[in-house]
Amino acid sequence: LHATRVTAMGQMSSAIAHELNQPLSAILAYAGAMQRLIESDDPPIADIREALGHTARDAARAGNIIRRLRGFVEKREPNRSMEQIAPMIADAISLASPGLASEGVRASVTVAPDLAPLFIDKVQIQQVLVNLIRNALEAMSEAEQPELKISVERDGENYVLVSVADNGQGIADEIAQQLFQPFATTKEQGMGMGLNICRTIIEAHEGRIWAEPGAPSVSGQRGAVFRFRLPL
Numbered sequence: 739l740h741a742t743r744v745t746a747m748g749q750m751s752s753a754i755a756h757e758l759n760q761p762l763s764a765i766l767a768y769a770g771a772m773q774r775l776i777e778s779d780d781p782p783i784a785d786i787r788e789a790l791g792h793t794a795r796d797a798a799r800a801g802n803i804i805r806r807l808r809g810f811v812e813k814r815e816p817n818r819s820m821e822q823i824a825p826m827i828a829d830a831i832s833l834a835s836p837g838l839a840s841e842g843v844r845a846s847v848t849v850a851p852d853l854a855p856l857f858i859d860k861v862q863i864q865q866v867l868v869n870l871i872r873n874a875l876e877a878m879s880e881a882e883q884p885e886l887k888i889s890v891e892r893d894g895e896n897y898v899l900v901s902v903a904d905n906g907q908g909i910a911d912e913i914a915q916q917l918f919q920p921f922a923t924t925k926e927q928g929m930g931m932g933l934n935i936c937r938t939i940i941e942a943h944e945g946r947i948w949a950e951p952g953a954p955s956v957s958g959q960r961g962a963v964f965r966f967r968l969p970l
């Protein structure tokens with residue numbers, strides 16, 4: 739029991755660090771910029787005001803993340819109910835990237851008709867979707883025509899299969915074997931916890947998660963497909 743609790747705490751603190759990294763780096767960058775602006779001979783008030791606005795917004799975001807994560811820890815037992823997964827996808831896309839369309843990313847969602855609801859912890863599965871979508875978007879940051887394809891379909895008698903495909907840089911060889919291990923990352927700012935948390939959640943739901951190279955595309959980029967399946 740103790741070992742389980744220690745593992746859960748380790749995962750929790752890594753998750754917090756992972757989530758907070760981005761707003762904190764942004765706050766640091768804005769603070770540095772403001773310091774430089776104030777030191778100048780004629781400090782540009784408008785720019786400083788704007789940077790302060792961004793700082794406040796990122797600080798609020800960090801606060802929200804902590805509140806959300808706190809809710810996540812307090813709810814120690816998974817809170818499962820019968821849920822349709824399809825409506826959760828649009829929410830996950832906007833959570834992962836509010837400005838998706840304006841960033842030139844084409845997103846398509848295909849959902850098989852008449853899928854039965856799943857017995858899941860909605861918040862946790864939402865977190866898996868957000869993580870996978872965020873990773874896909876990050877992998878496509880250099881892509882000329884970034885395209886995100888999400889599908890939900892029946893997988894045999896007993897499963898539902900969710901796929902998140904991108905046409906980004908593809909999975910780097912050096913990490914392919916450790917994708918789901920904690921702290922495995924190829925990103926400078928990465929924590930390498932996202933996929934590990936995804937796997938923990940999916941396995942707690944008696945499911946399985948894995949990655950595949952994408953189909954070859956005209957642009958030559960194969961991208962990656964992350965899939966998970968959950969029992970009906």
Ligand code: ADP
Nearest residue numbers: 873874877908923924928929930931932933962
């Ligand atoms: P992080 O995003 O902090 O690096 P993750 O556990 O979410 O942590 O991802 C681990 C690594 O898996 C990433 O650093 C990246 O190398 C690889 N990866 C994840 N998703 C994709 C993707 N869609 N395309 C290519 N590589 C990916």
